[in-house]
Amino acid sequence: xxxxxxxxxxxxxxxxxxxxxxxxxxxxxxxxxxxxxxxxxxxxxxxxxxxxxxxxxxxxxxxxxxxxxxxxxxxxxxxxxxxxxxxxxxxxxxxxxxxxxxxxxxxxxxxxxxxx
Amino acid sequence: xxxxxxxxxxxxxxxxxxxxxxxxxxxxxxxxxxxxxxxxxxxxxxxxxxxxxxxxxxxxxxxxxxxxxxxxxxxxxxxxxxxxxxxxxxxxxxxxxxxxxxxxxxxxxx
Numbered sequence: 328x329x330x331x332x333x334x335x336x337x338x339x340x341x342x343x344x345x346x347x348x349x350x351x352x353x354x355x356x357x358x359x360x361x362x363x364x365x366x367x368x369x370x371x372x373x374x375x376x377x378x379x380x381x382x383x384x385x386x387x388x389x390x391x392x393x394x395x396x397x398x399x400x401x402x403x404x405x406x407x408x409x410x411x412x413x414x415x416x417x418x419x420x421x422x423x424x425x426x427x428x429x430x431x432x433x434x435x436x437x438x439x440x441x442x443x
Numbered sequence: 444x445x446x447x448x449x450x451x452x453x454x455x456x457x458x459x460x461x462x463x464x465x466x467x468x469x470x471x472x473x474x475x476x477x478x479x480x481x482x483x484x485x486x487x488x489x490x491x492x493x494x495x496x497x498x499x500x501x502x503x504x505x506x507x508x509x510x511x512x513x514x515x516x517x518x519x520x521x522x523x524x525x526x527x528x529x530x531x532x533x534x535x536x537x538x539x540x541x542x543x544x545x546x547x548x549x550x551x552x553x
Contacts, residue, residue: 331486333486358539360540362540362543367545368545369447369530369532369542369543369544369545369546370487370530370532370541370543371543372540372541375539375540377539383539385540386540417486417487430474430475430477430492430534431475431477431489431492432477432489432541433489434479434486434487434488434489435486436485436486437484437485437486439484
């Protein structure tokens with residue numbers, strides 16, 4: 328089955344710790360994205376990557392970092408510099424955000440991060 | 444800056460009672476308007492993409508329409524399993540990510 332997987336489903340972190348959220352896709356999509364969802368707010372874009380070894384900041388990148396060493400994987404690190412990290416984190420992918428006519432983004436099941 | 448406003452924030456309907464959800468948007472060079480369904484604690488599930496004014500798409504009890512300023516998600520004779528939060532998003536000409544609205548929380552009572 329093709330799809331997007333995120334792990335872990337739930338993550339607890341102490342203040343001052345960095346944590347890494349995993350996102351893997353086997354859809355052969357070029358582009359991958361990270362969004363953050365807070366209660367009562369729309370999803371907000373953190374980082375995105377259109378190609379391996381390249382990524383761009385989204386609207387709320389401060390306190391986060393990413394890497395894209397493989398086409399299938401786009402891990403997100405929430406650093407201690409992120410002031411309000413408790414949220415639901417969603418990873419998505421699309422065929423090609425630039426040239427493809429298929430702009431739909433498909434989402435993983437999400438990771439709920441709680442800072443204790 | 445792209446903006447999306449969804450209304451109402453919440454809607455409670457009786458089973459079989461048809462209605463519409465609204466998504467108003469402002470965007471520079473619309474590349475696509477997207478509707479998603481999201482169940483509690485899960486990732487959004489893709490429903491429709493609309494590209495140009497006048498376009499319509501249907502799936503089971505759902506029909507999405509698009510004008511130059513807004514999109515409607517019409518739900519006909521809904522069932523309790525249609526209860527979810529429906530999200531609207533746009534992709535503008537200068538953006539790679541999507542700009543989302545806050546969603547409409549739909550409850551269908553048996």
